[in-house]
Structures are given as C-alpha cells and as structure tokens.
Amino acid sequence: MARKTPLAPAALLLLLGGLAGIKVGLDGMPRAKIPGAGIVYLPSGPAVKAAVFGFSSLTADVSYVWAIQYYGNTAVPDRRRHFNRIFEVIADLDPNWMDPYLTAALIAHHDFRDPELALKMYDDGAARNPGAWIFPFEAGHYCQLYLRDYERAKSYYRKAMDLPEAPAIARRLFANAAFKTMDYQTSWETWREVYETAPDREIKKIASNHLYNIKASVDIAALNAALERFREIRGRAARRLDELASTRLIAAVPKDFDGKDYLYDPKTGEVKTAVIPWKR
Amino acid sequence: MGNVLELADVRKSFRPGFIPKKREVLTGVSFTVAAGEIFGYLGPNGAGKTTTIKCVLGLVFPDAGTVSLFGRSPLNPRSKDRLGFLPENPYFYDHLSGREFLDFYAQLSRVDKTERAGRIDRLLRLVGLERAAEQALRKYSRGMLQRIGLAQALINEPEFVILDEPLGGLDPLGRKEIRDIILGLRAAGRTVLFTSHILQDIEMICDRVAIIVGGRILSQGRLSDLVSEKILFTEITLAGVDDASLADFGDRLQTREGRTLLKVFDETRVQPLLDLVRERGGRIHALVPRTQTLEDIFVDTVARR
Amino acid sequence: MTILVIARHTFKEAVRDRILYLLLFFSSLSIILARVLAVLTVGDRVKVVKDVCLASIAFFGALMAILIGTGLVYKEIEKRTIFTLISKPLRRSEFLLGKYLGLVLTLAAMVAAMTVISLAVVFLHTFTLEIQMLPAVFFIFLELMLLTAVAVLFSCFSTPILSSLFALSFYLIGHFSWGLDTLIRKTPPGIGRTLLRVLDAILPDLENFNIKTEVVQNLPLPSGFGLGAAGYAVVYTAFVLLLAVLIFRRRDFV
Numbered sequence: 001m002a003r004k005t006p007l008a009p010a011a012l013l014l015l016l017g018g019l020a021g022i023k024v025g026l027d028g029m030p031r032a033k034i035p036g037a038g039i040v041y042l043p044s045g046p047a048v049k050a051a052v053f054g055f056s057s058l059t060a061d062v063s064y065v066w067a068i069q070y071y072g073n074t075a076v077p078d079r080r081r082h083f084n085r086i087f088e089v090i091a092d093l094d095p096n097w098m099d100p101y102l103t104a105a106l107i108a109h110h111d112f113r114d115p116e117l118a119l120k121m122y123d124d125g126a127a128r129n130p131g132a133w134i135f136p137f138e139a140g141h142y143c144q145l146y147l148r149d150y151e152r153a154k155s156y157y158r159k160a161m162d163l164p165e166a167p168a169i170a171r172r173l174f175a176n177a178a179f180k181t182m183d184y185q186t187s188w189e190t191w192r193e194v195y196e197t198a199p200d201r202e203i204k205k206i207a208s209n210h211l212y213n214i215k216a217s218v219d220i221a222a223l224n225a226a227l228e229r230f231r232e233i234r235g236r237a238a239r240r241l242d243e244l245a246s247t248r249l250i251a252a253v254p255k256d257f258d259g260k261d262y263l264y265d266p267k268t269g270e271v272k273t274a275v276i277p278w279k280r
Numbered sequence: 281m282g283n284v285l286e287l288a289d290v291r292k293s294f295r296p297g298f299i300p301k302k303r304e305v306l307t308g309v310s311f312t313v314a315a316g317e318i319f320g321y322l323g324p325n326g327a328g329k330t331t332t333i334k335c336v337l338g339l340v341f342p343d344a345g346t347v348s349l350f351g352r353s354p355l356n357p358r359s360k361d362r363l364g365f366l367p368e369n370p371y372f373y374d375h376l377s378g379r380e381f382l383d384f385y386a387q388l389s390r391v392d393k394t395e396r397a398g399r400i401d402r403l404l405r406l407v408g409l410e411r412a413a414e415q416a417l418r419k420y421s422r423g424m425l426q427r428i429g430l431a432q433a434l435i436n437e438p439e440f441v442i443l444d445e446p447l448g449g450l451d452p453l454g455r456k457e458i459r460d461i462i463l464g465l466r467a468a469g470r471t472v473l474f475t476s477h478i479l480q481d482i483e484m485i486c487d488r489v490a491i492i493v494g495g496r497i498l499s500q501g502r503l504s505d506l507v508s509e510k511i512l513f514t515e516i517t518l519a520g521v522d523d524a525s526l527a528d529f530g531d532r533l534q535t536r537e538g539r540t541l542l543k544v545f546d547e548t549r550v551q552p553l554l555d556l557v558r559e560r561g562g563r564i565h566a567l568v569p570r571t572q573t574l575e576d577i578f579v580d581t582v583a584r585r
Numbered sequence: 586m587t588i589l590v591i592a593r594h595t596f597k598e599a600v601r602d603r604i605l606y607l608l609l610f611f612s613s614l615s616i617i618l619a620r621v622l623a624v625l626t627v628g629d630r631v632k633v634v635k636d637v638c639l640a641s642i643a644f645f646g647a648l649m650a651i652l653i654g655t656g657l658v659y660k661e662i663e664k665r666t667i668f669t670l671i672s673k674p675l676r677r678s679e680f681l682l683g684k685y686l687g688l689v690l691t692l693a694a695m696v697a698a699m700t701v702i703s704l705a706v707v708f709l710h711t712f713t714l715e716i717q718m719l720p721a722v723f724f725i726f727l728e729l730m731l732l733t734a735v736a737v738l739f740s741c742f743s744t745p746i747l748s749s750l751f752a753l754s755f756y757l758i759g760h761f762s763w764g765l766d767t768l769i770r771k772t773p774p775g776i777g778r779t780l781l782r783v784l785d786a787i788l789p790d791l792e793n794f795n796i797k798t799e800v801v802q803n804l805p806l807p808s809g810f811g812l813g814a815a816g817y818a819v820v821y822t823a824f825v826l827l828l829a830v831l832i833f834r835r836r837d838f839v
Contacts, residue, residue, distance in 0.1 A: 008831055015824035020786035022817040026793050027766075029807040294839065337672050340837040357674035365672035371664050373594075375601045387590045388673040432669060442672075 060094035067100075071107050080112055084120075091124060098132060101125030105138065115146045126159075133166035140173060150180035168199075172206070179214060188214050212257035213277040219254040219262065223271045226250045231269075239266050282351075284440045284471045285313040290335055290345035292328075305331045306342070307495040313440075313473050313488075318466050320486030320503075321475040322578065328495040329475040330368055333444055337365060350440070361389070364438035368445040368475075370429035374418040378409055378428050381417060382435060389436035403431040406461065422449040430461065441465060443474040447481050459485055479575050491581060498581040506577055511569045514544045516553065520562025529553045539565055587675050588683040595687020599653055600694070608652070609695060612645035616702050620709065631710050632801055638703035639721050639797045646696055646729045647756055654688055654736025655748035658833075667838055678830045681737065685826060688733050696726050720811070721800040727818035728794035732756060734822045738829035742836065759791030793817055 067086050071079055087104045090097075101121050108117035119139050126135035140156035143149045157174035160166050175190035191214065195207035223241065226249040230238045238244055241253045241264045256262060256273055258280070263272045290309045293302040306328045313319045323329050334340040335347050338354035352359040372381055382400045391399060404410045407427035412420065420428065426449055433441055446462070447455045463485055465472050476482050482489055483503070490500035499506065513530075519539045526532060529552075530544035544550055550567075557564055599605060619637035658681070661667040670680060700722050707715045735755045739748035765785045772778045793814045799806055 008827065012824065012827050012831070015820055015827060016787065018820040019817060019824055020783075022813055022820060023786050023790055023793070026790070026810065026813050026817060029810050029813070031799070031807065031810075294837075334668075334838065337668070339668060339671055340839065341835070355676075357676060360672060360674040363672060365669060367665060367668045370669070372666055372669070373598065375598055384590070384594050385669070385673060388587060388670070388675055390587075390674065429669070433672075436673075 060090050060097060060100075063090050063093065064097075064100050064103075068103065071111065083108070083112075083117070087121065087124075091128060095128040098125065098129065098134065101135065102138065105142070109142065109146070115142050118142055131163060133160045133163035133170065136160040136163070137166065137170055140170075140177070144173070144177060144180075150177045153177040154181055154183070168194075168203075172210075175210065179210070179217075184214055184218050208257070209277050209280055212273075212280060215257045216262070216273045216277060219256070220271045220273075222250065222254070223262065223264075227269060227271070237266055237269050238264075240264065241271075282315060283312045284315050284350060285336060285473065286346075286348045287311055287332070287336070288346045290332070290342045290347060292331055292335060292340060292342050305495050306335070308345070309492065309495070309497055310345075311490045311497055311500055313471060315439075315471050316466070316469060317487040318462060318472045318474070318485055320482035320489040321473060321492065322477070322479065322482050322489055323475070323492035324477055324582070327492045329477075329492060330444055332492070333365075333442055333473075333475065336442065337363075361436065362439040364433035364436065364441040366426075366429045366433040366441075366443045366446055368448065369422075370425050372417050372425065372428065372432075375416065377414050377416055378404065378420070379413045381428065382431060385432045385435050391436060399435065399437075403434055406434070407431045408457065423451065423454050426450060426454075426458075430458065434465075438470070440471045440473070443472065445476060446474055447476060447478065455481070479573070479578060483573070491578060493582050499577065507572050511547060511571055512545075513570055514547070514550050515566070515568045515570060516542045516544060516550070517565040517567075518542065518557050518562055519565065521557055521560050525556065525560075526553075587679045588686060591675070591680055591683025592686035592690060595657060595684050596690045596694075599657070599688065599691040602653065604652060605649060605691070605695065608645050608649050609698060612641050612699050613702050615641040615645070616699065616706055620706055631707070634707055634710055635715070635718060635801045636797065638706060639718065639725070639801070642696060642699045642703060642722060643725045643728070643795075643797070645699065646692060646725060647732055649695055650688070650692055650729045650732040651736050651749050651752045651756070653691065654733045655740045655745045655752060657688060658684055658737055658740040659743075659745050659748070662838055665838075671838070677834050681741070681830055681833050682826065685734060685737050685829075688737070689730055692729050692733060693726065696722065696729065717803075718800060721797050724794040724796050724811075724814060727815060728759075728791055731789070731791075731794075731818055731822045731825065734825040734829065738825050738832070741829050741833045755789060756791065759789040760795075762788055762790045762792065789821065790817075 063086070067090065070076065070086070071083075073079075083104070087100055090100045094100075101124060105118035105121040108114050108121055119142055122135045122139035122142070126132065126139075129135065136156040136159035140153045140160060143153035143156060147153075154174060154177035157170055157177055161170035161174050171190060172194055175187050175194065178184075178190060179187035188211065191207050191210045195204060195211060198204040198207055223244070226244045227238055229249050230244060230247065233247070241262070244250050245253050254262070258275075260274050263274055264270075265272075288310050290306055291304075292306040293304040295302055309328070309332055311319075321329055321332070331340060335342045336349060336354055347354050349356075349359040350362055354360075373384075376384065379400060382403065383396060386396045386400060401410075404413050407430050409424060409427050409431065412424060417425070417428070426446065430443070430446065433443065443462070446458055450458060459481070462472055462474065474482075474486075486503055488500070488502050489506060491498045517539055521540070523532060523535065523540065526540065526542060529549050530542050530546070533541040533543055535541075542553070544553065554564065616638050619634045619641070661670065661684075667680070671677065700719070703718065703722075704714060704716075707718070732752065732755070736748060736752040739751040743751065762785065765781060765788065769778060769781045769785060772781055796806060796814075798804065
C-alpha cells in the first residue's frame, strides 16, 4: 500500500550524481595550505599518551605514518625544526617499536645530511631497547661509513656483538674497526676468536687473512722503526733485513703469518708482504 | 449514510528480527463501520485488534487486502482530517503541559487560531482535566493520560473516532465517564470504533460488534442479531422439596445447606415447578432466566476453533 | 505549514533536553580553555585561540547533531507518540522533514551561542570583533546540517546507539576521505582504480566544509569554492533526506 513513486528513486539518483559532480569539481580546486602548519599542536609524548585513552600504540602508528608523509613533503620549509619532537612523541607512545628510530635515522642522514642526528636516533632507540642489537650495529655502520670515526664505530660494534641474536658479522666488524684504530692487540684477539670459532672454511679464511694482515702490519711497523734507527746509527740504509737482527735492533727478523719472509727493497727502503693479504 | 470504514480481506504478517519465519497477525480481516454507529471490536489480547487499527491509520502497511477510510486511502491527509484516534496505553510528550500538548495537536489538525483556545478549554472540561491543564504530562497518572488522549482524539471535531482500549486503566467512575462521552459522540452524529477485550463495555454501548480471534473475524453483526432474546434456560434455587420429585423438571446441579440449584431447559416446565414448591410448602430462593450473552458467543466461537 | 508546526515543536523539545545544555557547557568550557592555552603557547596566541574556538564549535556541534539527531525520531517511535501524530492530517515525509528542520533550528541556536562566546574570547585578545571567523562557522554549520540529516536517516531504522555509531562513522569517513586519494594514486589504473574513484566521488568529503585553517591563517580560498561547498552541502543533504523519507515512508510502526 506504500505509494509507488518512480519519481523518488529518480530524484535520488539525480542528487547522487549532483553531489558526486560537485565533489569532483571541488577536488579540482587547489586549497591554499600552509604546509606542515599542524605541527605546532603536537604536544609532548606523555601528554599525547594520556590523551589517547589507551590507544597509544595506534596513535604511534598514525603519528608515524603521518610523520613519514610530513617528511616526505618537501614543501615544508623547516621540517628539521620539529624532527626531534615528532619522533620523541612516537617513541614515548610506543618505545619498543623499532621502525621509527631506524626511519628517523634514515631521514636524518639522507634528508638532512646529518649523521650525528642519525646517531642520536640510534642512541635513543638503544636507550629504550637495551637488548636490541640493531641500533648499535647500525650506528657502527654510520660511524664507519659516513663519519670514518672508527673509535666510535668500534665501541658501537662492541655493544652490538655482545647482545643476544646479534649477527656474527658484528664481531668481525668490531675486529676490523679495532684494526683501523690501530688497536692491534684487540683486533688480533678478536680475529683469533673468530678464527677459532668459525663455522665454515670461508669465515676461517677471512679471519686468517685478517690475522695475516694484522701481524704484517705490526711486523712491518716494527721493521720500519728498526730500519729508521739503523739509518740513524749507520748513516746508510740496511742492505738486508738480517742486518737489523745482527745489530740487535730487533731480536729476530719476523716471518709473516704463513711463515714466509717479508720482502725488503733496499733502494726504496720499503718492506712488503710477499703476497697481497686478501689474495693469499 | 454510507460506510466510514471498509476493510476487505486485510492480511498482515510480521517478521520478528532477522528470523525468516513470519508471524501472521491478521489472516483476512473484513468488516465495515457505518456512519453514526458505535462499533465494538472485540477480541482477546493479541488477537490483532491493534494491528487492524494500525492498518486503518496507515501506521502499518497490510500485505494484502484493502482499507478505505471515507472512501480514500488511509495515507491521505484529507481522510485523516475527519479522524480522531486514541491509542492503547497512550503516552505523550513528557515535556509539554496538557494545554501545550493539545495546542500542538490542534495546530497539526489545522484548527483555526481564533478557535483553538476555546476548543481546548471545552475538551479539557469534557474529559475533566481543567485543573491539570498546566501540569507537565510527565506528572499525569495513567487515567489522566487516557483522558488527555481522548481530548487530543477529539481536537479536530472528527466525524470518526477510533479508540483503542479506551476504558483500560480507568477506575469504575472513569469508565462510566468515558462511556458517557462515547455515547455523547454518537448523539452528536459521530461514528465510533472502539476495541476492548472486556465484553461488558461493548455490550453496554455498541450497536454492532466484530469478534476477532487469532487474526480472523469470527463473527460480526448487530448486537441484537448476534445475541438472541430467547431464554436458554432458567436457573431456580429452591428448598423444601425432595430431590426425587424434582428429577423430571430439569438437571439438578448442586444441593447445599438444603438448597437445590435446578437448571430448567423447558420454559413450560417452570410454572408447574413453582406450583409444586408451593404445594409442598417449600421456598424459592432465586429464579434467573438466562438469555444468550456476548460472552456466550465469544466463548462459543473461541472454543469452536 | 505542518512541517513548521513539527519543526517548532521539535525545537521546543530539543531545547528542553538536558544533554544539550551539558554539551553547551562543555563547549563553553573548552572555548574558555583556549585562553589558558594561549598563555602556555609560544608565538601567535590569537591563532591558537581561534583554532581552539573553531575546533570546539565543530566538535561539540557534531556531538549535538549526532546525539540529538539520532534520538528524536527513534524516541517518537519507541514511545509511540508517533501513533497519534500520524493519525493527524500529516504526511510521513512532513513529519520527518519537520523533525529535521527543528533539529537544524536547534543546532543553529547552539552554534550561534558558541560563536558569541568564541567572539567574546577572541575579543579579549585582540580587542576587535573578528567577524572573519564567521565564514568558518558558516561552513561548520553546513557540515552539521549534513550530519544531522545523516543522524535522522539512521534513526529511521535503527536504535539511537547504533545510529550514533553510524553517524560517527560517517563523520570520521568524511574527514579521512583524503586517505582514499592517496590510495587512488597508489592503485594501478584499471577497474580497481575506477571503483575507488567512484567511491571517492560518492563518499562524503567533509573536509570541504573545513576552512578553519584558511580563516585563521588568512589564506585565500579558491574562487567559487564557497559556492561549490555550499552546493555540495545542500545537494548531499537533500540526497540523505530523500533517502530517509523513502525509508521512513515504507516502514511499519509496530
């Protein structure tokens, strides 16, 4: 008995078309926006956490996604300004979520060209997640690759390698960084350890190459020093390495890791290994 | 005068919730209400009385059948111009006073502004609520709500008034007052349809009656046609006559404290029985001739199902 | 006009509802709080005050629209007051539109009250009447009109709690529809993208009524935007109301 009015559905469709049309038209209009203006309202992390009624990790997710959009938007002129605050809020909301720290470091390095800021992000992550090897591990990379600061790389790798589930390469990177800082003792001991506990021949080979290299470096440095002294005492370059031992400048001429002799060129006064360490 | 309301084979079923099974409430209801009469719509609770009325008012759409109100669709506002309705257990806006409420409904019924105040006063007087007019409806008792409900039903001076259980929730005095109002409406030439599950109400004032049970009209007609004037039997309570001599007069129902209740079916046997009692020096305590009542028909028809 | 009678009554009913005053109280509180916030902030204080004022009007207006809008029609059915109403010479569509109109009137009164309080609070900072805030309020009101229509639509066939949830979802979807844009850009061209585009055109975009930033920052609006957005509100509201009427006209009142 409900009156049938074909007019009504037709009008309904007409209106639907109308609203869709207007919407498309409105979408075509570029709205003036101050890029990133909303950031001013971001309160401190604990305040946000209190305000989101237990949805803190969800809020962290949303903020994180939003932060990525925000930093992806090159139109925001001083994105750098609120960087710490944004990621601090996210970290406060969900401290054990690793991605934001890593992404933040990535943004800091690639976007702002600021490895120190990236390191700060890793430090924050590590401080809130003391058991996670990824933060010191990545930080070590940054120090080694971009800062060429092997001292800091060494200490980051040291932290990383002792953490549970850290990849074995962390120990080797540590040994390598120690070598670069000329801490031959530590490097030698660490490589030795790697050599002895190596799970396969390839690792063993790598370790032995490094051990060879360290021994060569130490020996050659000692020989160079002795050669220098010899020149001072005798007023001429040594003709052979044996002369160093006979003048008691060294106890004995050292052999390399494989028991072979080092090569000495009296004309240039240069001491070399008989083989290239990596092609042994 | 023609028919005010015609229902032809109205059917309605409801689907409670998402259960696919249908619950049939009306299974073919047909009746007509003629102008100027009081029509009683009788049925036990849950028989479909209120659903029928909702179909008439356009609150519910029948699955099949036709309803015509003043010869038009019940949805037509012009037919509702001439209609008044009092729902069962009426409830109205809490926040309005009785007068505000009637004024609101008067506006809806397009009662002329100059006439509104006077008519509202008249109706308040009619239903006996003059003194509660300024009170908020939330403070009204059930009986008062029933009265204000009747007042709103009459606000547009309707030709046809539908009252759903108008006497429910009222004290005996209130019932009488409402009955008088209904009779007054008929006297003023209005048509009234009212429902009840109480027989006496209908018996007392209705011209015609329809009985609905289980969604079907079981019987309808003039009250005088439905109820025969013939005496069905006579109940006589007497004392001082021995049971044996009474045996051929009728059924002896019970004997207590020396009194005997006798049911005499043959009208011609009543006088000889009275003679016998006098002859024996006995006494007549009561003599009740029983004609058929609406209740008998009702019980009959319900039982026949 | 029967619609107007119903509208007036609805307005009267709504303004006697206690929940309205509770919301008005909280919105006033939040607007006044803007002053406190201004003390705490560093930089442009007036901006913060205006932002909080407009946000309060938008938020509490939406809350009022949803909470009152979803209850009014349902209550008439639930408490069976609609039985006698429908028995009057009143079309169902007139009833529904009257209810809607009454609600819009109520919201207009409430928004006006909140606006006056906001202007007063801003006046305390700038000592000028910042009437350039009014366009933003107008657009908020357009949004509330649409939201009310949606609330009424849902309350035609659902309980207030469910309707509130539905209306709230509508509000949220309306304000996150930019997410769909991003999705469209990332979807490869094809049927999926076309479907998303259709969805994007049909789903409400309430951001079209959000010119709070522009007003506070004094940014220009694209020419014709205001007219377009107003048209959008009117057409969308008409669509929702027509849908509501169609549903309401067919339902049984048991």
